[in-house]
Amino acid sequence: MISWYHSWIAAIRIARRDAWRAKGRSLLVLAMIALPIVGVSAADLTVRSAELSTAQELERRLGAADAEIGASSMNAPIYQNPKGDRYAPVGGYDTYVPGDKADQVDPLKALPAGAEVVKDSVGQAKIRTTHGLLNTDLREVDTADPLVKGRITLDRGRLPRAAGEIIATTAFLEQSGFFVGSTVSPRGTDLSYRIVGAYELPSALAAVEVIAQPETLLTPVDKALRAADVPGVRADTKYLVKVGGDGFTWNMVKEANTKGLLVISRAAGLNPPADSDVPLYAQESKDLYGMDGENAAEMAALATVVGLAMLEICLLAGPAFAVGARRSRRQLGLVGANGGDRRHIRAIVLSGGLVIGAAAAVTGTVLGIGLTVALRPLLEEYLGLRWGGFEIRPLELLAIALLAVVTGLLAAIAPAITASRQTVLASLTGRRGVRRANRVLPVIGLVAVVAGAAIALYGAVSDMGSLVVAGGSALAELGVVALTPVLVGLFGRIGRWLPLSPRLALRDSVRNRGRTAPAVAAVLAAVAGTVAVATYQNSQDLQNRHEYVAELPSRHGLIAVTDNSAHKEVPAVREALSKEFSLSVRADVERVVVGRAGCDSYSSEAGCGRTELVQPKEQRCPLYDPANRTTEFTDEQRKELRKDWRCQFASHYTANTVVVADEKLLTALAVTDPGTVAALKSGKPVSFSKQNVKDGKATLRLITDTDAADAARSKGEEEPGEDKVLAVHQAPEGVKGWGVELVLPPAAAKAAGLTTVPFGSYFALDGLPTSEQRQALDGLFDTMGVDAEFKIEEGYQGDNSIVMLALAIFAGLVTIGAAGIATGLAQADAEADLKTLAAVGAAPRVRRTLSGFQCGVVALMGVVLGSAAGILPAVGLRLTDARVMQKRLEDGYSMVMGSKSQEVYVPIAVPWETLGLLLVAVPLGAGLLAALVTRSSGALARRAAG
Template sequence: MSAFFAALRISRRGIGQARARSALIIVMIGLPVLLLTASATWQATGDVTLKEGLNWNIGAADAHVREAASTKPVKQSVDGAHSVAAKGRTAKYRNLTEQEILTLFGPGSRAVPTRVSLTGYRTAGVYREADVREIDLHDPITTGMYRLLSGRLPRTAGEVVASPGLKLPEGSTLTVNGRGAAVAVVGVVEPRRAPEELEIVAPPGAVFDGSSRVSTAWLIDTPAPVSWQRVREMNRQGVTVLSRGVIDAPPPSGNGPEDPLPHATGGTSRIVMAALAAVVVVLEVVFLAGPAFAVGIRRRRRELALIAAQGGSPRHLRGVVLADGLTLGLAASLIGVAGGIGVGAAVTPFVHRGPFEVPVGWVALAVLLGVASALLAAVVPAVQASRAVVPAAQASRADVAEVLAGRRGTVRERRGLPVLGLVLLLGAVAVVVAGTALSRHPSMRFLGLYEVGLLASAVLGQLGLVLLTPWLIGAAARLAARLPLPFRMAARDAARNRGRTAPAVAAVLAATAVFATVAVMSSSQNARVREQYMPSYVMGSTAVTSYEPDPALWNEIKRTTASTLPGVPLIEAGQLAGPDSRTVNVVVQRDCVGHCPLSFMRRWDVRVGGTDLLRYFLRGPDPAAEAALAAGKAVVFDPQALRDGMLVFTAELHKRTSHSVPAVVRRPPDGPLVTAVLPVSLAAKLGLTVRYDTLIADPAVLRTTPEQEERLRAAVRFAGSSASAEVERGFPSNLGVRLLTFVLGAAVLVLGGTFAATGLAAAEGRPDRATLAAVGAPGRVQRLLVAGQAAFISLLGVAGGILVGLILGVAGVIGDHARNRIPPMKPVIGMPPPMPVVLDVPWLMFGSVLVGLPLLAALVAGALTRTRAALTRRLT
């Protein structure tokens, strides 16, 4: 024990003597701890329990009941959020009246309704949507549900209050859909359950009438708390209840409906991914802090050699270095935890409304993670120290006198490590493939084998990179023999000090490999979705669509669209419908068995319209096709949909019926957007009607600007809340934004690792730079030397990371395709074809990262280099 305390004292003195290096290590270790602590504090504060937020959801009420009740008994969860019908019973739903609710809760009870609906409103010529809620905010039962920020609460039917996100100032007026008269905004309130929600609050009966589609709930005030037994009694009558008394004193677990199996597997996936993140963080810290410990050992070689000369054993020397790791790790973790809690306390009040909470368990885990990272980072330098300053009889690599003289000595390479590293990398790929193959089996699909495989693959890959990196450094240094002197010296210095260079290169390589893997998989997924994308209209077309089967509403939408786009000819398209204007489900029988072309999976199979619609799809006039349409024939754009000159399809409304109509085939120049166009006269012959639901503006006539599109969308949405307007612009992709985010994250890690290693190399390489200054080398040469060190580390790490990430990304794309593809038991008519493996590599981005990051690292390192080097006295 005395040796342990002596090691701690020596460590504390060494840390005080090398404050800059110690501060660097503390930052490397403490920053991840700070981020983890702040994230855990953020999550704990934002994760408001049902009991903590009960007043926000039901105010001062004793119970909360939804209007809809099952006609059969139900079994509900404790919080009333989930309910299922009793086994073997088919349940329907009915709406409870206020009298029925009061009867359920007994004499002395009081029920206050709250009604809500997603509704459009217009103010100052702008159309928007928000939840409109009718509730009496003056009733004491609503206390705690809303917080008045400014103004006052509404008193009459012509007054409302709005949430802050709507940005409706006091005194403004708005018109809500379904209400003719405008209402005035008299205040701003914050919904406590969700402050970011867009909500308008009105007094009861102020907005909705009997025809409005609203969701109603009841706040119940009871003389006594509603027990779990009473809740169960109401469950037998099909009623689901949220009770304050049950939340305050919950029943034993297992009383509610069971969770389905996929819900449990989601938890497994989250745990595995959290473990994966922790492993990656620990290894990155070890890679970055390890070289700093190694440099510290070299700076303290004389002190360690004196300990060995006085009889210190290798165990004592290892204890001194590990004491550095323990002391710095504990200090960094405590500083990181304090900083994380401070950041959480400063930020969370502006975002979360829950009580500030520090998760003690997660904070303790973050401290252990920081200390463990520091100890792991100090392990290799500790072993090197015990072998570098002990006499040859104790398996040393250098003599104590050599160390006391200040010479570095030579370091031999273990030839088997690169082979072992390559084996581990191949094992990482094999683990991913094996986990993917096993997860496809039905009995193992929900066991999280794919996620476990990812975790194991990450660990094996990281270890393989660590073992392989020294060999890569040596090979790269040999290739640099013909470079100019500063860069040749930088490569030689990196090869001679692989204990310092290899971890930094491995950290850069690992960060780049993660970026490259994610980039390949994301780009390939985006390419697969892009290949599957089928436009609904001709590129550049403007379309207005309504989903309500109401002819009067459609006429209003047509009038609104025509007035918003004056002078623009509009093409009207419809669908087959029943007598009540409800759309018929039409399925075309294609002349293919098994896998059919993917183009058959369109938004619409057939459309009903006139000559203008036919010309729109054919991109010009076609007299023969127009004559066939006028004669009552269908014009088919997909030849596989034609059988012996007839278009065969099934129409399903109340029952399924099969129809065959004469047809002609035409091929649109840009491929079919729909299968066929049917004449309007055909609907009556089939005993059906036509429900028009789409207006199209041809791009040859109108190219809608974003401002026009916004104005049109607002106008049609105000005419009918189910209406929408869109412009066909092709496949929407945000891949560039996502990849840019990945690049920025990788750049932070790459530059951080590069600058840390370069700073350590520059500090340790002062004698070499002093020699250059002594022989008359200008400051430019010293800057190029440091820039070359940064470029060597970052270029080698980035190039290796892209190569490894490319391999893992390709394996991930193939594995994900095999995992998600479930082969059918037998061919089915009209079944979509199997998707091939779509591989898309962002070569341009990889090239930019490969050139840009090393160049940026070299420029910054060279610019920040101090060229005044003090001459040192050498013993030899």
């Protein structure tokens, strides 16, 4: 035992001395191993530090209060989980009937006597800024109250004390161009507020929000907007509560749930009740929306990435240890000559991996900690939250550090075995000897390739998913790695037809397979991953291009004022459009309103209604008819119904399905059907959806009571409202309305007694606008203070070319780096051969060309093998996608609306341009780079002493 201990101590001392003497090679290997450790340790520290405890989360949500209580969206009794982030109506959604908003329980009446309460109300409005308008959350809460302490962090300035004073988040100040001391004004009002302080929400650093004293912001802004016939500010009110004693207990939470109230309780969060005491879990599974499967997939993917990173490091570091052992073969021979056996030789080489691995572990961990500390402010801004602290978990960092040690040892195993097999005479004389090729490894590699391919393809066609595909692909890739020495030998057979320098380079690579094969395998691993991602991305891009549904005709567009309170500014918007863009046609459109002019089709403001096109019952799609919401359809029935003409819908974008316009609109929509054009020109409404038309008539329903309409719809009943029956012209099948279902001529809208307001314009362009023209138009909108939505159909705009270029560049850099390392090691290992060439009269440029071809040969072999290996995982993943999409379609999910909704199109497209770039440019670039950095002359060696 003592002898074993002392022999390892001696081996470590020898390895440490050798590493110090060969600083360049040692630093290279250390950097390769330490770099992933830096990233992994920094990621671990970031995740752990950013992961808030339950107590920290509750403090940032509740401040010093015991609970937050407010009305749920159900207006009915509910069940909730202890955290309060999930709830459902009592009895489930199948029997759920929404209650009347007027019957909502006042949360204050559900609180015990003597409870301390702070009102917290939030709404949203647009605020005028130095750039235009900014959507901002308006909050009213008494920030000086002790219960609010911990919810916000005051950065500078002071808290608001009186009406007309607000504090703003730093994100609001950055985006608005304001500062502490500025005066701001909500749009649509003449009210003004002075910013007296800046703050941040620790868990929402990007929040755009302002806070004022209670009753000084939301109420005045709401009244001012309504007085100007503009939708007011809808406030969501909750209450911070402190009850003392044991806090807001779980029994108190359940009692509040019976009144339709949702509670975030500190006591229930810190000490959650047993699952059996949570009625929600008895009604529906606790893991109904769980992420366990996704977390398992993420962990598997992470393990795969770490494993491949270790493999590549071992493949690159292995040759370095092999060269180190070869350069120290005389020293190792002396160990054998003085009584050392093979295990001592192996211990010395393995100690080299241990020493460098340990140094890499310490260096990587220290750099990871330092990097995380230095980048903490940037990481917090990127993540959007302040960390609860800087948490270091020693065991996790130790495990990460051990990963570096294990990697170093794994990289040194093969060189250690090779060095131990050298005879003492061969080591002392410098002869390398001749070893027969390993016949077992290629067989194992071939079996792994076949088995891996079979597993990957099985995972693609079964329910086992992408993890099995990834595992099978990794196994196949390892098999190719095991076959690499044999494949390198096969490459060597083409050397007989090559000129001198490439022939020498290829022969050297084949003779030194222990150095060449790992380098080729490292390039193979990098290229295989890149080709797999590139093939998958290219196939996905082709699928997206096939499934792309244009929202408008090519080079046609729509400009719409989305802020319905700004309908009076629509004419100015239209003129700005015509001024900046070259238009071939502009069709001005209006929309139908029910109630105030500031209402739209989806508004739920008081005094606002909406319009809906009513489909005859027999023409409604059974799958989406509210009356059939409890009907169970079989898979076969759903499949057949999706082919029914009643279930065919267009997925074109539109802000309104019913518009008021003249015949110019048809030109702007590229509608050329003579009958349709003639009908609209004659003053007859035109329908583009045959589901809405029966016996030449369409029904437009004006709904004034939206709450009653929503309640009726939820019950599968007809919505109450006033029907306008219009004689219409149905456009022929194949004529697209591009999202517009009904066009009313102005005269027909007036005759039907409909109220309309300006909405926007459809237009056709003579040519696509430049970036400068778009910026100029946006500047005009900012000047006018208008929030306008702007859309131009430019066709499918995939970023596939950029992604492919980025992947090719990444693969090129990795490949050149790996090939460069292999070339440097080859030069160090073959220095004697180069000196021999000089001695026999070889030209100086032979050294440079030989170096370039050595690097190019390694790169070429790795790229060719990696390109072939990378196709398998891409094919497997695409087959998995096809199976999943087919299953989803059979379950009733329509992937693409419109005419393509019934087909599953999952192509497999190899990115030939990327492969060509890898196969030609990368080896050529690697060879040229190696040739340029290699000296063309070297000193002749002195004759070795006999």
